[in-house]
Amino acid sequence: MTFVTRFAPSPTGxxxxxxxxxxxxxxxxxxxxxxxxxxxxxxxxxxxxxxxxDAAILEDLTWLGLAWETPVRRQSEHLTDYHAAIDVLRARGLVYRCFKTRKEIDIGRAPHEPAAPYVGAPLPADEEDARLGRGEAFAWRLSLAAARAALGGFETLTFVEDGAGPDGETGVIKARPETAGDIVLARKDVGVAYHLAVVHDDALQGVTHVIRGQDLFEAAHIQRLLQALLDLPTPTYRHHGLLLGPDGKRYAKRDKAETLRELRAAGMAAEALRADLGF
Structure with a gap:
């Protein structure tokens, strides 16, 4: 089998x-x-x-000396594919409409407390029809209860970690999708959720190895569940350690980490950056 991997950034910075x-x-x-x-x-x-x-991603990666296959898949051009996958889950009774807002779900939680995984259930048909009739917004959530029933439990749900999770997890990992709760698969403002689009595209593109940072290790658990429910192949996962800045914190867009564009403008050569990163 040919080894296939991908780099899949979001153009949000x-x-x-x-x-x-x-x-x-x-x-x-x-x-x-x-x-x-x-x-x-x-x-x-x-x-x-x-x-x-989006344009800057291509410019930066070219500057780094990387080459990739074309055409590049842009998820925004394939939304019908992801909605078709949701329709499959709907037909099997694996998703439900959730009308709760994040604020409603967080009621009673102290500001310092982490958000607990949300688990809900479909509304009674008459109440749901009434809320739809009033045009209320909703999200499609994956029902863990329905998924567990469909698969006969999660006990045999595993994936292979070829790298290491944040706590050193490696080898055959027992998937724990329950830690994520009833995740949102689609909503009006954002459209289709990350998890669904990722498992769909990895399967479509024949990705055999998902290589990414350890900050996404927990995502593998719910993605493994979606693969099982949609009858998709499971790639081997290889999570790597996160690059830390001088302050000991990982680089992040939200923290205004120094960008590759800024490094380039300051006169850094791609070869120097590659060497600095161990390449």
Whole structure:
């Protein structure tokens, strides 16, 4: 089987050193295995994604010396594919309409307390019809209870970790989708959710190895469940450590981490950055 991996950024800001490390890690893995390296633009969040960031991703990765197959898949161009997957889950009774807002779900939670995984249930048909008739907004949530019943439990649900999770998890990992609760698969403002689009595209594109940062390790648990429910293949996961800045914190867009564009403008050569990152 041909080794296939991908780098899949979201165009919600400019790339930084952490992105470069992850992209180079995946690219090197593909080269070492004599396999394929894909670039996928995960731009389903129309409220945050921008075309200028999309263009900058291509510019930055080219500057780094990476090459990828074309055409590049942009998720915003394939929303009907993801809605079709939700329709499959709806037909099997695995999703339900949730009218609760995040504020309503968080009522009673102290500000310092982490949000607990939400678990709900479908409304009675007459109440749901009334709320739909009033035009109330809702999200499609995956029902853990229905999923557990459909699969006969989660006990045999596993995935292979070829790298290491944040606590050193490696080898055959027992999936724990219950830790995520009844996740949102689609809602009006953002459209289709990340988890659904990712498992769909990884299967469609023949991705055999998902190589990404340890901050996404927990996502593998719910993604494994979606793969089982949609009868999709499960790739091997390879999570890598996160690149930390001088302050000991991981690089993040929200923290205004120094971008690759800024490094380039300051005169840093791509070769110097690659060497600095261990490549």
């Amino acid at each position: 400019y790339l930084h050193r952490g992105h470069a490390f992850s992209a180079l890690t995946a690219h090197r893995a593909a080269l070492d295995a004599g396999g394929r390296f894909l670039l996928r633009i995960e731009d389903i969040d129309a409220t945050r994604c921008r075309s200028e960031y």
